[in-house]
Amino acid sequence: MDDFYKEYILDHYRNPRNFGHLDAPTATAEDLNPLCGDKIRFELLVDGDGVVSDVRFSGKGCAISQASASMLSETIKGEKLEDVARFSQDRVLENVGIGISPARMKCAMLGLKVVKSAALGEIARWPDEELSH
Amino acid sequence: MIAVRDPRAEALALDFPLLAQPTSRGKRLAYLDSAATSQKPQAVIDALVHYYTHDNANIHRGVYELAERATDAFEGARAKVARFVNAAEPAEIIWTRNTTEAINLVSFSWGLANLGPGDAILTTQLEHHSNLVPWQLLAAKTGAELRFIEVDARGCHVLDDLDEKLRGVKLLALSHVSNTLGTIAPLDLVIPKAHAAGAVVLVDAAQSLPHFAVDVRALDVDFLAGSGHKMCGPTGIGFLYGKRALLDAMPPFLTGGDMIREVGYEHTTFNELPWKFEAGTSNIADAVALGAAVDYLEHVGMDWIAAHERAITAYALERLQPFVARGLQIYGPESIERRSGVISFNFSDIHAHDLASILDTEGVCVRAGHHCTMPLMEKMGWPATARASFYLYTTERDIDQLALALEKAAQVFKVA
Numbered sequence: 001m002d003d004f005y006k007e008y009i010l011d012h013y014r015n016p017r018n019f020g021h022l023d024a025p026t027a028t029a030e031d032l033n034p035l036c037g038d039k040i041r042f043e044l045l046v047d048g049d050g051v052v053s054d055v056r057f058s059g060k061g062c063a064i065s066q067a068s069a070s071m072l073s074e075t076i077k078g079e080k081l082e083d084v085a086r087f088s089q090d091r092v093l094e095n096v097g098i099g100i101s102p103a104r105m106k107c108a109m110l111g112l113k114v115v116k117s118a119a120l121g122e123i124a125r126w127p128d129e130e131l132s133h
Numbered sequence: 134m135i136a137v138r139d140p141r142a143e144a145l146a147l148d149f150p151l152l153a154q155p156t157s158r159g160k161r162l163a164y165l166d167s168a169a170t171s172q173k174p175q176a177v178i179d180a181l182v183h184y185y186t187h188d189n190a191n192i193h194r195g196v197y198e199l200a201e202r203a204t205d206a207f208e209g210a211r212a213k214v215a216r217f218v219n220a221a222e223p224a225e226i227i228w229t230r231n232t233t234e235a236i237n238l239v240s241f242s243w244g245l246a247n248l249g250p251g252d253a254i255l256t257t258q259l260e261h262h263s264n265l266v267p268w269q270l271l272a273a274k275t276g277a278e279l280r281f282i283e284v285d286a287r288g289c290h291v292l293d294d295l296d297e298k299l300r301g302v303k304l305l306a307l308s309h310v311s312n313t314l315g316t317i318a319p320l321d322l323v324i325p326k327a328h329a330a331g332a333v334v335l336v337d338a339a340q341s342l343p344h345f346a347v348d349v350r351a352l353d354v355d356f357l358a359g360s361g362h363k364m365c366g367p368t369g370i371g372f373l374y375g376k377r378a379l380l381d382a383m384p385p386f387l388t389g390g391d392m393i394r395e396v397g398y399e400h401t402t403f404n405e406l407p408w409k410f411e412a413g414t415s416n417i418a419d420a421v422a423l424g425a426a427v428d429y430l431e432h433v434g435m436d437w438i439a440a441h442e443r444a445i446t447a448y449a450l451e452r453l454q455p456f457v458a459r460g461l462q463i464y465g466p467e468s469i470e471r472r473s474g475v476i477s478f479n480f481s482d483i484h485a486h487d488l489a490s491i492l493d494t495e496g497v498c499v500r501a502g503h504h505c506t507m508p509l510m511e512k513m514g515w516p517a518t519a520r521a522s523f524y525l526y527t528t529e530r531d532i533d534q535l536a537l538a539l540e541k542a543a544q545v546f547k548v549a
Contacts, residue, residue, distance in 0.1 A: 004490075005487070005491070005545045005546065010546065010547070014482070037502060037503050037507075037510065037516050037517050038486075038516075060516050061484060061486075061516070062484035062485075062486040062487045062517075063483075063484060063487045063546075064486070064487065101490070103490075104486070104490060107486060
């Protein structure tokens with residue numbers, strides 16, 4: 001687990017990308033992880049072709065949730081909204097690059113859950129096979 | 134440096150087999166989460182095994198020897214708990230699953246029968262959700278008003294306006310010790326005033342019973358709730374103490390078998406105390422094992438435990454002090470006289486969860502988050518804190534290991 005706290009994770013934690021708010025977002029969602037009090041909000045701007053043209057996120061929480069959200073904000077820019085709605089947890093794990101302990105998966109996946117909720121227009125639920133805890 | 138290398142604590146730690154278990158990384162285990170649940174001494178584990186191996190039968194109605202033995206063990210454990218808190222009689226101890234269920238019993242039984250519009254419930258801003266949510270619901274159901282004794286920035290009770298706050302209060306419900314900050318409530322000041330104002334007093338003793346002697350009659354508390362698993366006992370067993378006059382007048386909470394005297398198709402008369410409140414087959418084995426936990430605590434000595442924890446807390450505060458200049462913030466009462474063996478903290482800009490993850494890699498178990506006190510965290514402006522909590526088996530070595538692990542966290546997060 002200590003291996004998780006790589007230079008780039010700490011960089012995203014302390015200097016989050018796309019942090020803040022959009023003037024007129026097309027889609028928004030927010031959620032919290034009641035376990036740790038982490039809170040994340042995503043605001044998306046979707047253009048006429050259904051592509052995410054801009055994104056901001058806000059909130060506070062641990063390095064894992066904040067760095068994951070920051071990296072995710074970079075990943076989804078330029079993606080089609082319908083593809084974002086289908087993002088799997090693997091996309092986040094690819095981003096962070098390092099194994100995450102089961103106890104901290106919820107932290108890592110909070111940003112993804114919020115982004116998918118924004119894209120779907122309803123609360124995203126993981127398929128059964130991903131509900132490991 | 135205060136010398137607390139107490140050979141007795143090192144020896145007592147050997148009574149707890151789990152503490153000898155290294156982590157998967159091969160680190161020595163420093164268990165600093167006893168406020169969440171205590172570890173169990175071998176004597177308690179043995180009592181559980183003994184009960185199931187030799188004494189198991191259903192209680193109260195069996196006429197055979199085995200059932201009598203099970204009943205004696207079960208009621209014997211009740212008598213031990215009664216003596217432990219200095220209740221007037223064992224019948225004033227009602228078995229519950231835990232503190233939460235004991236509080237809910239009072240809320241549903243006493244509360245619904247005694248509260249109405251125009252009445253008030255007074256609690257504090259420190260409370261665990263278990264001593265807050267039941268009162269929110271009771272207030273909503275009865276039309277009673279819910280009020281709060283405020284706490285200052287160090288988490289100490291503000292009592293300047295207590296007389297005013299107590300006006301119209303029918304129930305004062307407060308924790309003896311804060312699970313988040315370790316604050317010890319000034320019960321000797323508050324309870325007489327509450328009684329003078331005509332209020333009944335419930336004390337959540339989940340965080341005090343394990344750590345120092347609690348005397349319900351000296352405190353003159355009306356209800357007191359406790360959990361076995363925080364005081365060396367098993368999970369799934371707790372209790373409610375109540376003064377007989379109050380309990381006698383209360384309607385049953387859960388209903389069914391064992392709590393009845395006579396049942397007809399249309400009408401039922403209820404059993405006497407304490408069984409009136411114990412519907413269904415009780416958690417017999419865990420109650421018996423909690424009796425063994427009480428024996429263990431009395432053998433160690435509650436006064437020794439209190440003194441040891443005070444010394445360990447003082448040592449920990451001293452060991453943490455050098456980190457303060459590097460951004461460590463320690464919360465809770467400044468005076469060691471006003472705090473129990475609980476230290477909540479944050480370190481630089483490291484989120485409490487990240488801190489706990491890194492400490493875990495060094496074998497140090499601390500809790501991180503809101504500690505089931507979300508309103509308190511919101512009031513204080515802390516998204517989360519890390520919390521180290523101590524017990525009779527906590528040693529100087531555990532604290533030294535915590536300090537070393539904090540140094541590791543500083544390295545990982547590049548805290549200067």
